[in-house]
Amino acid sequence: MHKDINALFDALWQDYVAMTPSAAKIHQLLSKGEPIINDHIALRTFNLAKVNLSVLAKHFESLGYVACGDYYFEAKKLKAKHFEHPDSIQPKVFISELLVEEFSPELQTIVKQMVEQVDSASTTADNFLYSGRHWQMDLATYETLLAESEYAAWVAAFGYRANHFTVSINHLPGFDTLAEVNDTLKQAGFALNTSGGEIKGSAAVLLEQSSTLADRVEVSFSDAVVAIPSCFYEFALRYPKPNGDLYTGFVAASADKIFESTNNAM
Numbered sequence: 001m002h003k004d005i006n007a008l009f010d011a012l013w014q015d016y017v018a019m020t021p022s023a024a025k026i027h028q029l030l031s032k033g034e035p036i037i038n039d040h041i042a043l044r045t046f047n048l049a050k051v052n053l054s055v056l057a058k059h060f061e062s063l064g065y066v067a068c069g070d071y072y073f074e075a076k077k078l079k080a081k082h083f084e085h086p087d088s089i090q091p092k093v094f095i096s097e098l099l100v101e102e103f104s105p106e107l108q109t110i111v112k113q114m115v116e117q118v119d120s121a122s123t124t125a126d127n128f129l130y131s132g133r134h135w136q137m138d139l140a141t142y143e144t145l146l147a148e149s150e151y152a153a154w155v156a157a158f159g160y161r162a163n164h165f166t167v168s169i170n171h172l173p174g175f176d177t178l179a180e181v182n183d184t185l186k187q188a189g190f191a192l193n194t195s196g197g198e199i200k201g202s203a204a205v206l207l208e209q210s211s212t213l214a215d216r217v218e219v220s221f222s223d224a225v226v227a228i229p230s231c232f233y234e235f236a237l238r239y240p241k242p243n244g245d246l247y248t249g250f251v252a253a254s255a256d257k258i259f260e261s262t263n264n265a266m
Contacts, residue, residue, distance in 0.1 A: 001062045002126050005090060008063065012041060015130035016162040020215045020231040022190060023165065027233075029188055030167060030181065037171035039236040040082070040092035042163045043129065044155050047097040048115045053081060055123050056160075060085075060093050068092075071252045076151060076259060077102040082250055091166075094250060096259075098151055107148050110141055114156060133159030139224040154262050157219050157228060163262070164211065166234035170246065178208045178237045185212065193232070196257035206239040206247035209254050214262040232261040 002008040017024045027036060045051050057067070065083040072079055073096075080096035100111050117135040122128055137156055146153035154163070167181075175181050178199050182192060191213045192198050201207045214229035238246045 001059055001124060005063045005085070008059070008129070009038070009041070009091060011127065012130050012162045013165065015132075016041075016165055016231055019158070019161065019217055020233065021217075022212060022215050023231070023233045025188075026185065026190060026212070027167075029184065030172060030175070032174060034173055037089060037168040038091040039166040039168035039170075039234075039238070040094050041165050042094040042096070042234075043160070044151060044163050045095070045097050045160070046100050046111055046115060046152075046155065047079070048100060048112065050115055050118055050120060051123060051160075053079070053095050053097040056095050056129065057081065057083060057093075058124070059129050065093060069249045071096075071250060071255065073252065073256055073259070076256065077149070078151065078259075080250075080255070084248060088248075092248065094255075096151075098149065098155070103148060103152070107145060107152060110145060111152060111156075128160055130161050131159065132161055133157070135159075136222050139221040139226060142221060142228075150263050151259065154229075157221075158230065162231065164232050164234045164258075166209075166236050169235055169237040178210055178235060181235050182210050193258070193261040195260040195263075196254070200254035200257050201251050203239050205251045205254070206241065207249070207251050207254065208237045208239075209251075209258055210235050211258055211261045229262045234258060234261075 043056055060083050065085050067081050068084045069082045077099045078096045083093040114135040145156050193211045193213055200209045211234040212232045214232040216227045217230040218225050218227050241247050
């Protein structure tokens with residue numbers, strides 16, 4: 001487990017940018033040389049004991065993070081929690097897990113066989129959250145998973161790493177609205193996730209979110225190298241609650257559409 005919160009996020013970021021070359025370009029485009037405050041990162045896993053949500057969460061809880069919200073995505077068969085640090089400038093962490101038992105016997109068997117290949121000791125190592133894939137897999141297995149669950153296929157292909165980072169628009173100099181950010185991205189040639197509209201959420205739910213479509217990167221399977229959707233970059237604008245504090249939670253209906261940023265079909 002990392003002792004230093006900044007070292008953990010730096011390592012996650014370096015791994016993420018390697019998988020998401022567009023993120024480095026967008027970071028440069030929006031930051032204009034200033035530091036960017038990261039609203040949250042998201043991680044994906046399976047709800048099997050060795051690698052479940054709580055196993056990933058321990059890495060953050062050891063650095064002072066606490067669980068602050070529970071979410072359920074019925075159609076995608078996912079559960080999630082978000083975690084916050086006492087220092088509000090530190091990124092929030094959104095961890096989701098696939099409810100493996102709700103899928104076909106075939107998917108359950110594949111996922112269990114993959115997770116059996118994970119060395120338990122590696123799940124507590126400093127680098128686990130950006131260690132990638134811990135199992136062998138052929139292309140046909142990826143495609144079998146993809147036919148049933150895009151999420152399962154993504155975790156199978158990419159393993160343990162940040163699925164996305166998120167720019168806090170509240171802390172971004174030079175932009176007041178999410179629409180301005182989206183326009184800047186589109187003018188620069190970046191494709192946005194339009195599922196549920198370019199902007200998901202609203203001032204009424206105290207959170208607006210948008211995201212790019214995932215980059216495509218070449219992934220090595222045991223029998224092929226194929227370009228598939230990797231990670232994406234998200235943008236979030238938070239609104240104040242009645243007491244004046246910014247809302248820090250997540251909106252399940254919006255997150256549901258954000259998950260689709262890694263879909264193959266888009």
